[in-house]
Each structure stands twice: as structure tokens, then as C-alpha cells.
Amino acid sequence: MPADSSDEPVRIPISGELDLHTFQPRDVPDLLGSYLAECVRTGRNEVRIIHGKGTGTLRETVHALLRRSPLVASFRLGDEHSGGWGATWAVLGKPRSSRRPSGPPAVHNCGIVSGGRSCEKAGMSTTLLYALIMTAAQIVFNLVLYFLGFEGEKIASLQTMTWIGILIPIICLTLGLRATRDSSPDRSLSFGRGVGVGTLMSLYSGIMVGIYRIIHLKYVNPSLIDYQMDLIKQKWVAAHMSDAQMESAEKITRMFMGPAVQCILTIVFSVIFGVILSLIIAAIVKRDPPPAVPQPA
Numbered sequence: 112m113p114a115d116s117s118d119e120p121v122r123i124p125i126s127g128e129l130d131l132h133t134f135q136p137r138d139v140p141d142l143l144g145s146y147l148a149e150c151v152r153t154g155r156n157e158v159r160i161i162h163g164k165g166t167g168t169l170r171e172t173v174h175a176l177l178r179r180s181p182l183v184a185s186f187r188l189g190d191e192h193s194g195g196w197g198a199t200w201a202v203l204g205k206p207r208s209s210r211r212p213s214g215p216p217a218v219h220n221c222g223i224v225s226g227g228r229s230c231e232k233a234g235m236s237t238t239l240l241y242a243l244i245m246t247a248a249q250i251v252f253n254l255v256l257y258f259l260g261f262e263g264e265k266i267a268s269l270q271t272m273t274w275i276g277i278l279i280p281i282i283c284l285t286l287g288l289r290a291t292r293d294s295s296p297d298r299s300l301s302f303g304r305g306v307g308v309g310t311l312m313s314l315y316s317g318i319m320v321g322i323y324r325i326i327h328l329k330y331v332n333p334s335l336i337d338y339q340m341d342l343i344k345q346k347w348v349a350a351h352m353s354d355a356q357m358e359s360a361e362k363i364t365r366m367f368m369g370p371a372v373q374c375i376l377t378i379v380f381s382v383i384f385g386v387i388l389s390l391i392i393a394a395i396v397k398r399d400p401p402p403a404v405p406q407p408a
Contacts, residue, residue, distance in 0.1 A: 123146065125146070125149045125150060125153050125155065127150065127155050127157065127158055127159060128158070128159045128160075128161065129142075129143070129146050129158060129159070129160050129161065130161040131143075131160065131161060131162050131163075131169065131173070132161065132163060136168075136169065136172065139169070139172060139173070139176070140176055143160070143173065143176050143177075143180075144176070144180065146158070147180060147182045147183065147201070147203065148182065150203060151182050151203050155203065156202065156203055157200060157201065157202055157203065158200070158201045158203065159189070159198055159199075159200055159201075160173055160198060160199045160200075160201060161197065161198045162197065162198065162199065163197050164195075164196060164197040170196070170197075170199065173199055174186070174199065177199070177201055182203055182204070183201050183202070183203060183204070184202045184203060184204030185201075185202045186199055186200060186201040186202065187199070187200050188200075188298065190298070196298075237287065237290050237291050237294055237308075238287065238291070238308055238311050238312050238315070239315060240287075240290075241283055241284075241286060241287030241290065241312050242287075242311075242312045242313075242315035242316040242319070243315075243316075243319075244283055244286075244287075245279060245280055245283035245284075245287075245312065245313075245316040246315075246316045246319040246320055246323075248279045248283065249276065249279055249280075249316070249320050250320065250323050252275075252276050252279060253323075253327060254331075256269065256272055256273075257327075257331065257332050262332050262335050262338065263332075263334070263338060266338040266339065266341075266342050267342060280313065280316070280381075280384065280385065280388060281388060281392075283312070283316075284309050284312060284313070284385070284388050284389060284392050285392050285395075285396065287308070287309070287312050288300065288305050288308060288309055288389075288392055288393060288396045289396050291304075291305070291308050292305075292396060292397075292398055298398065299398050299399055299400040300393070300396060300397050300398050301397060301399075302393050302394060302397045303393075304393075305389065305392070305393025305394075305396065305397055306386070306389045306390055306393045307389075308389075309385060309386075309388065309389025309392060309393060310382065310385055310386050310389050312385065313381050313382055313384065313385020313386070313388075313389070314378070314381070314382050314385070316381060316385075317377055317378040317379075317380070317381025317382055317385070318378055320377055320381065321373075321374035321375070321377040321378045321381075322374065324370065324373050324374050324377050325370040325371065325373070325374050328369075328370040328373060329370055336365065336368045336369075339368060340361060340364065340365065340368075343364060344357060344361070347360065
């Protein structure tokens with residue numbers, strides 16, 4: 112009910128936007144429940160609830176009600192164009208059972224979770240998504256180098272071309288950390304979480320690229336090691352190494368160039384390089400949560 116009204120019911124247009132500023136806090140639970148039910152009945156799939164910024168008390172009340180509502184599939188804070196953290200968007204779905212498993216509920220960008228599930232699953236899905244994107248980009252880049260001959264007759268230029276591939280993790284980690292930040296309910300990202308997410312992305316991608324490295328060396332381009340050895344031998348000859356020295360060095364070098372060792376080295380390098388990049392990128396894209404603004408006395 113409005114703050115200055117009598118006990119007469121107030122008709123509110125079902126426009127998909129509910130402004131709570133003119134209502135008493137005690138009226139919010141019944142008001143919000145009735146409004147969501149009418150939105151579902153009239154076929155509206157999304158509702159914007161304006162609760163203001165203030166101390167955050169009303170926002171938390173609204174979020175608690177949305178968590179318990181069987182009509183709500185998910186909800187999120189508004190962006191800079193739709194009220195920021197002074198408004199919440201609720202996505203409505205089919206009514207579900209109001210019976211909820213034990214455990215504190217939480218909210219994330221994919222919707223409502225409760226009990227044994229946690230809001231980290233949203234961040235985890237983003238992490239895996241960008242790890243897959245980074246893996247796919249690196250595999251495509253390797254195949255492009257192969258088909259263009261940089262793993263064959265143009266092997267001397269391979270190292271130069273490989274430096275271009277460093278742009279792939281830089282771009283993917285930047286986009287991944289920004290997506291993680293923007294999917295957070297308050298659109299924030301701490302430096303520590305950014306480093307952790309970036310490291311996980313690099314680890315997952317490193318494992319997948321390492322496995323592909325085995326496939327590439329065994330089935331796609333098994334001659335790559337021979338081309339690399341020919342190039343290395345030229346440098347040994349220029350360094351006036353003896354035949355015995357080159358023979359001994361070749362055995363060790365081929366061992367490190369083998370598919371299994373290359374897989375392990377790929378994972379280790381991906382994690383180390385990923386940590387370094389994450390430290391830099393997280394410092395750039397981090398964002399503090401919005402501060403609580405005290406209401407005037």
C-alpha cells in the first residue's frame with residue numbers, strides 16, 4: 112500500500128515495472144507476490160523492480176522474496192542503463208514447487224540455486240566456456256601454421272609466428288574475466304578472484320591443448336620433430352659441436368620434443384603464463400562492489 116493511503120486497495124498497472132518507493136516496507140511481500148503473479152498471468156516474462164539504492168535493506172528484502180518465489184526463474188541487478196544496483200530484473204518462469212532443499216540459497220547470473228548447488232557454478236561455466244574458446248583458437252592457430260607450411264619447409268619462421276599466438280590467451284583471458292565480472296550480481300570482481308579465475312581458465316585450456324598436442328605430433332604432423340631437429344642441428348654445426356656431442360644432444364632433445372613431454376610442458380607453460388597474465392589483467396578489469404549509500408536521517 113502507498114505510504115500515505117488508507118486501507119483501500121490500490122490498482123497498479125501491469126507494465127512490467129514496479130516502483131517500490133511509494134510503498135511501506137511491510138506491504139512489499141504481498142505486493143510483490145501479487146504483482147509477479149499478475150505478470151505471469153498476463154504473459155510477461157521479465158519484470159523490473161525499482162527498490163532504490165539506500166542502505167540496501169529493501170534490495171535484500173526483494174532478493175529474499177525473489178529467491179523464495181516459485182514464479183521466478185532468475186534475477187539480476189540492473190545495468191548502468193536500467194537503474195544499476197538500484198533496480199533488479201526478475202525473469203519469470205513456470206511455477207515450480209515451493210519446497211526447497213535445506214541450505215542457504217544464492218543468486219547468480221544463471222538463476223536461482225539452493226542446497227548443495229552454489230553460485231560458483233555460474234562463474235565455473237564462464238571459466239569453462241572461455242577455456243574452450245581459448246583452446247579452440249589455439250588449435251585453429253596451430254592448424255593454420257601447419258597448412259601454411261610453417262611446420263615444414265618454413266620451419267625457420269615458426270618461432271616468429273608463434274609469438275603471434277601469445278595474443279590468443281591475452282584476448283581470451285581479458286574477455287573471460289570481463290564476462291565473469293559482468294555476470295556477478297553486483298557486477299564486481301576482486302583482484303584475487305580475477306587471478307583465480309584466469310589461472311583456472313589457463314589450466315583447463317592447457318590440459319586440452321596438451322592433449323591436442325599429442326594428437327598433432329602423432330597424427331597431424333608427425334614430421335614436425337624431424338624438421339625442428341634439422342633446424343637445431345644447423346645451429347649445432349655453426350657452434351662447431353662434434354658428431355659425438357650432437358648425437359648425445361639429439362637424444363635428449365628428441366626426448367623433450369616427444370608428444371608426452373610436450374603435453375606436460377604445454378600444461379605447465381600455460382599455467383605459469385596464465386598466472387602472469389591474470390595478475391596483470393585482473394588488476395585492470397577488477398571492480399569493487401557498489402558502496403552502500405546511507406539514507407538521510
